[in-house]
Amino acid sequence: MPQKRKILLVDDDLDFLEMHKAVLMNHGYEVTTATSAQEGWEKVRAEMPDLIVLDLMMEEHDAGFSFAQRIKNDPLFKKTPILMVTAVADATGYKFSLEEDGYWMKTDAFLDKPVEPSALVDSVKKLLDQKED
Amino acid sequence: MSTKAFILVVDDEMGIREGCKRALSEEGYKVDDADSGQSGLQKVTQNGYDLVLVDLMMPGIGGMDLIKKIHNMDPEIITVVITGNATIETAVEATKLGAYDYLPKPFSPEALIAVVNRGMEKRILSLEAKKLYAERTQRLLELVNERSRLRTIIGCMADGVLVANLEGRLVLWNTSSVKMLKSKGFDIAGESLEYYISNEPLIAAIKEVLNSEDKDFSMISREIPAQDKKVILMANIAPVRDEGGNILGAVTVLRDITKLKEINKIKSQFVSMVAHELRAPLAAIKGWLEVVLTGEAGADVEQNQQWLQRAMDRADSLLAMVDDLLVINRMEAGRIAQKMEPVRINDVIIKIVDFLKPAAEKQAVTLSTKLPDDLPSIQADLRDMEKLFTNLISNAIKYNTDNGSVVVEGKIEGSHLCYKIQDTGFGMSPDTLRHIFDDFYRADDERIKKISGTGLGLTIAKKIINSHFGHIDVESELGKGSVFTVCLPLEHRKDQKVEQ
Numbered sequence: 068m069p070q071k072r073k074i075l076l077v078d079d080d081l082d083f084l085e086m087h088k089a090v091l092m093n094h095g096y097e098v099t100t101a102t103s104a105q106e107g108w109e110k111v112r113a114e115m116p117d118l119i120v121l122d123l124m125m126e127e128h129d130a131g132f133s134f135a136q137r138i139k140n141d142p143l144f145k146k147t148p149i150l151m152v153t154a155v156a157d158a159t160g161y162k163f164s165l166e167e168d169g170y171w172m173k174t175d176a177f178l179d180k181p182v183e184p185s186a187l188v189d190s191v192k193k194l195l196d197q198k199e200d
Numbered sequence: 201m202s203t204k205a206f207i208l209v210v211d212d213e214m215g216i217r218e219g220c221k222r223a224l225s226e227e228g229y230k231v232d233d234a235d236s237g238q239s240g241l242q243k244v245t246q247n248g249y250d251l252v253l254v255d256l257m258m259p260g261i262g263g264m265d266l267i268k269k270i271h272n273m274d275p276e277i278i279t280v281v282i283t284g285n286a287t288i289e290t291a292v293e294a295t296k297l298g299a300y301d302y303l304p305k306p307f308s309p310e311a312l313i314a315v316v317n318r319g320m321e322k323r324i325l326s327l328e329a330k331k332l333y334a335e336r337t338q339r340l341l342e343l344v345n346e347r348s349r350l351r352t353i354i355g356c357m358a359d360g361v362l363v364a365n366l367e368g369r370l371v372l373w374n375t376s377s378v379k380m381l382k383s384k385g386f387d388i389a390g391e392s393l394e395y396y397i398s399n400e401p402l403i404a405a406i407k408e409v410l411n412s413e414d415k416d417f418s419m420i421s422r423e424i425p426a427q428d429k430k431v432i433l434m435a436n437i438a439p440v441r442d443e444g445g446n447i448l449g450a451v452t453v454l455r456d457i458t459k460l461k462e463i464n465k466i467k468s469q470f471v472s473m474v475a476h477e478l479r480a481p482l483a484a485i486k487g488w489l490e491v492v493l494t495g496e497a498g499a500d501v502e503q504n505q506q507w508l509q510r511a512m513d514r515a516d517s518l519l520a521m522v523d524d525l526l527v528i529n530r531m532e533a534g535r536i537a538q539k540m541e542p543v544r545i546n547d548v549i550i551k552i553v554d555f556l557k558p559a560a561e562k563q564a565v566t567l568s569t570k571l572p573d574d575l576p577s578i579q580a581d582l583r584d585m586e587k588l589f590t591n592l593i594s595n596a597i598k599y600n601t602d603n604g605s606v607v608v609e610g611k612i613e614g615s616h617l618c619y620k621i622q623d624t625g626f627g628m629s630p631d632t633l634r635h636i637f638d639d640f641y642r643a644d645d646e647r648i649k650k651i652s653g654t655g656l657g658l659t660i661a662k663k664i665i666n667s668h669f670g671h672i673d674v675e676s677e678l679g680k681g682s683v684f685t686v687c688l689p690l691e692h693r694k695d696q697k698v699e700q
Contacts, residue, residue, distance in 0.1 A: 183490055
């Protein structure tokens with residue numbers, strides 16, 4: 068097996084953080100975690116993850132949103148795929164888009180919480196494969 | 201001719217009286233007689249006659265005098281003069297006094313009956329006319345009363361009322377509508393709606409009703425913003441129709457629903473907040489169960505056991521949250537009947553401290569009290585007090601540091617019995633302090649997120665304190681700890697309103 072792919076999980080709910088970590092590690096990924104957007108940004112720069120799994124709803128309502136934008140606007144990380152997980156797609160009113168455009172949020176894939184372990188693994192694998200191409 | 205018609209013959213000549221009685225009785229009239237003006241007058245006073253035949257030449261009260269007196273009593277009684285020396289003068293004079301006709305003596309029964317029949321027709325007509333006149337007067341009076349009653353009624357209404365005619369001109373309104381629409385006041389009737397009202401959606405809605413060709417619709421209801429959107433009005437606009445169903449105008453009833461809308465908004469926000477707060481732990485529980493059931497995170501038994509325990513912990517906190525919500529709900533609905541009785545708060549606190557001691561020791565937190573023996577009992581609900589101090593003391597333990605301490609101290613301050621719960625815990629920033637009594641609020645802190653809590657403990661504490669007319673003060677410094685001081689009145693004042 069080549070070098071382990073590194074995934075950054077950003078979520079303010081410790082249970083989700085740990086369960087996603089356990090699942091991904093079991094599938095052979097190296098996992099690092101952050102519980103806030105600020106910590107997430109620090110980890111992105113320090114650890115250069117291959118993919119980010121991000122919870123939209125963090126301490127402030129748009130923290131996940133701003134964090135994703137920051138990544139996508141940074142030339143160094145804009146190719147890093149972001150998998151958005153959220154429990155409240157309807158409540159926030161944010162629209163997701165797989166295409167880049169001004170109004171819609173740019174993200175590479177999104178899943179509803181609670182994420183089925185197999186769906187999480189599939190999505191992560193797919194995004195990483197796309198990145199290879 | 202009605203057989204009931206009652207006729208009096210007044211004549212001093214018995215022959216005339218008898219003759220008249222006979223002739224008139226045969227014709228179906230009821231007939232009475234009097235032999236003098238005196239007794240004639242008496243009979244008229246006692247009985248209701250329709251027609252009186254009066255001889256002019258009688259001793260005592262003469263015929264002219266009698267006619268005058270009868271008409272003074274009742275102008276509707278028909279009088280007919282019978283006279284032996286008929287002259288134009290006497291006839292004219294009698295007519296001036298109100299006599300209907302005269303009959304010169306001698307007269308035939310046919311002539312008598314003809315005159316009486318005519319007189320009776322006249323009487324019936326004039327009675328009818330009088331009745332109609334009285335009815336008309338009454339109607340007019342009622343109409344005037346009705347209008348003023350209507351104005352009084354709609355003037356008293358808290359709802360605004362506007363009535364417009366088919367041309368869109370205002371014909372009736374009340375002061376509530378003036379206030380709601382913040383109009384300059386509708387001083388003159390008959391001007392157009394636009395003249396008084398600057399609310400376009402309302403005018404459009406009224407015109408929509410006035411111009412409707414639908415014969416069946418009975419009302420439109422619309423929410424209308426007014427006063428620069430500071431107020432929301434519910435406008436019910438109904439057409440006024442004639443018998444043929446044609447629209448004559450429109451009645452608009454305005455109700456201020458601003459408060460209702462606000463309450464509804466708060467309710468929706470609360471429901472959405474609760475749903476979100478319930479969904480998060482449920483999603484976590486489901487997540488852990490999936491991890492274990494699918495084996496996607498490995499099959500290590502001990503590890504799986506730990507994950508199930510995590511699901512269990514979230515289920516416990518979810519249950520605690522639902523219980524807290526039920527407590528709040530019951531308090532807000534006033535369904536918890538408070539049982540006010542003398543309660544020694546010292547005893548309540550000693551019991552709670554004993555109960556929480558193991559939890560404190562587990563966290564290496566020392567728990568101590570300074571409770572002077574002479575602190576009095578106060579009027580309070582025992583269950584409320586247990587809940588209040590359990591929430592505050594367990595918070596002080598939960599959000600504390602290793603080797604920290606919690607001190608509960610009681611004392612009298614003025615008219616209040618005060619308990620200070622002081623901890624050496626995390627402390628709070630001024631920003632956090634502002635929100636601690638908000639529903640579901642939990643400080644945004646790594647360490648706090650790891651500690652299970654519903655975010656409702658202080659909400660409940662505050663509600664209990666309010667319902668006991670007390671107050672709570674909080675001092676806190678980040679990293680140093682917090683002091684919660686609960687003060688409850690020594691004298692329970694029954695006259696105060698409970699503020700939830």
